[in-house]
Amino acid sequence: MTDMTRSTENHENYDLRSVIERLKKYDNEYVETNEPVDPAAELSGVYRYVGAGGTVMRPTRTGPAMVFNKIKGYDDFRVLIGLLSSRQRVARILGAPKEELARLLRDAVHKAIDPIVIANEQAVCQEVIHLASDEGFDLRTLLPAPTNTPEDAGPYFTMGMCYAADPQTGEHDVTIHRLCVQGKDEISMYFVPGRHLDQFRIKAEQAGNALPITISIGVDPAIEIGACFEPPTTPLGFDELSIAGGLRGRAVELVQGVAVNARAIANAEVVIEGELIPDYRVREDQHTNTGKAMPEFPGYTGDAQAAVPVIKVKAVTHRKHPILQTCIGPSDEHTNLAGIPTEASILGMVERALPGLVKNVHCPSPGTGKYMAVLQINKRSLQDEGRQRQAALLAFSAFSELKHVFLVDEDVDIFDLNDVIWAMTTRYQGDADTIFIPGVRCHPLDPSQDPAFSSSIRAHGITCKTIYDCTVPYHLKANFQRSQFMEVDVDRFLPGFSNLTQ
Missing domain, CATH: 3.40.1670.10 (UbiD C-terminal domain-like)
Known part of the structure; x- marks a missing residue:
């Protein structure tokens, strides 16, 4: 595929819905079901068989992305799972051969395009607005956050693009974290030590201040993959949204929050706005007492943390008829999210040296x-x-x-x-x-x-x-030359064979 063709395709794919429409053109990349599903463990239990792969307990397989159109208890929401659980699907989404994704991402770092802010009235993520001050506001009944297994600490948002600014420098960072719904307006946030957003939180907490933050769910997958770059490729203060800009050849559009002083991804399906509260911690499994958090990428269920920071939610905004995106922790969705940026980082560093x-x-x-x-x-x-x-x-x-x-x-x-x-x-x-x-x-x-x-x-x-x-x-x-076979045109004997093996 030529660079010009890739650029054109990338320009056409700029949000989750446009990417889904692109996938519908391929066989076995996307499926939907109208069978009602319970987001509590059942949804992930289904997809474990359909397409999770990764380190999920066998039997599992590589399969299509899946949308559940009817979520029990949530009439207006659909849930998408497994969008990035196939490397071939990632390649089709980004418009490059699957063997070339590391180079594509490496080059995008050097062609980064900074995000831009658009007017609130232009942002589709704010078509519907729920304020925490509204009577009856409750995250637990508003958003169908799934659990992966029956013993999870609670419902988790697993594909939220967490975006905040350094309270001292104003520099932004976006990352994905484990987010557990703890109450009607509280979400716990687990940080692996050293994460950049945690550094922002610590700075704010040391000054006695809350850290405004947004969580954008259901976005262009280029954003999700770009968000998974880590140091030294993207040092503290490097806004990974600019990598998505480099991948697509256009700036990611942001919008100012309606309830907090923070920016969100303008074409996200769902945005949660809130503040990380200083000097406030909760036990991650305070409602279940299982000692478990949720399945993590190594294939085991992570231990519930004894004391994790808390986001106080101020607002939820979303598109009309929104799609909540989720993933199974140990699925190949994690392999591709984490692995392809890692490949790019290694390739870039070794090539320089x-x-x-x-x-x-x-x-x-x-x-x-x-x-x-x-x-x-x-x-x-x-x-x-x-x-x-x-x-x-x-x-x-x-x-x-x-x-x-x-x-x-x-x-x-x-x-x-x-x-x-x-x-x-x-x-x-x-x-x-x-x-x-x-x-x-x-x-x-x-x-x-x-x-x-x-x-x-x-x-x-x-x-x-x-x-x-x-x-x-x-x-x-x-002395170690592999046996060499004759090069032949297999399509002459089995017409269409090359298409089946792509």
Whole structure:
């Protein structure tokens, strides 16, 4: 697909509804149901079989995005799940081959376009307005926030674009967080340590102030993917909405909130406006006492946090006949949201330091998009021998939550884990090709990163990062040539075959 064609398609896809219309043109990318569904565990229970994939307990599969048109107890709402749970679907949404998404996102960082603010009367996200001061206002009956499982701490918003400004500099940041409905106008917000919005919250709290914030749900997926970039690619103060601008070739449109001094995404399906209250915490499972939060990306249910900050909701606005977007925590939706920006970050950093050495990067489903990366190495001469391991070290620097890096040669398909494991089987010796880096801070949601699991771990969230070098030593490459087959036109024998394999 040419850049010009991609630019035209991106210009036509600027909100959730236009993207859904685009997906309807393809087979097996989008389905709807009119069967009434309960948002409490049943909705996710259905999609687990339809298309969740990822680290969800088997049986599950890669399948279409799904809209539930009838939500029990919520007459006007529809719920979309699994929009990004297929890499091929992400590629179609962004207008690039699925193997080129890392480069597409890397380039978008360098072509970033700052968001703009439009007038309130132009913002479709404010077609309907509910103020918390209205009699009878209650988040629990207003929005059909699902639970993933029966033991969740409560209903969660899992695909909310949380947007706020640094109270000292005015710089903005957008990220996705675990948001649990705790009452008629309260939402708890879980921060993994180091997140930028948490830094904004801490600054406001230290000054004794609330932090105005908006949560935009149901937006252009380019925004959702761009929001998942992390340092060092997007340092504190870098507004990731500008990456979505670079992806689409047009600025993301924002609108001033109706009840708080914060901006929201103007074409969102739903916007929640509120304030993070200083010095106020709640127990995440205060209503269920299960000790559980919700299923997280490693495939396990996260522990409920004893004390999490709280958003006091001031208003909810939405489009007419809105679509609430959600996801299953361990699904491949997380793999693609987290993994593709990680691929772009690794590719960008390694290319700057070691030009031409790494052909491509993939963060596959079993690694959850965060814990595992496969680097495709192109050793051009004997001088490149050993640099593949430098590339792995750079990958750890580019993304601090990475746990395992697999290095493979240029003839290995990094998007086919069968091929990666084949390389590990025939081009790897455990005693010579495994590099351990113990005692490094990683991610707290991996349950193996705990002293109870291994005496070598000093504190929860610390791990042994590992490099698996499955590349052939340069001087032996001639001995590891794969069998070469004749190139043929399969369509001559099976007409339309190439279309079926795309």
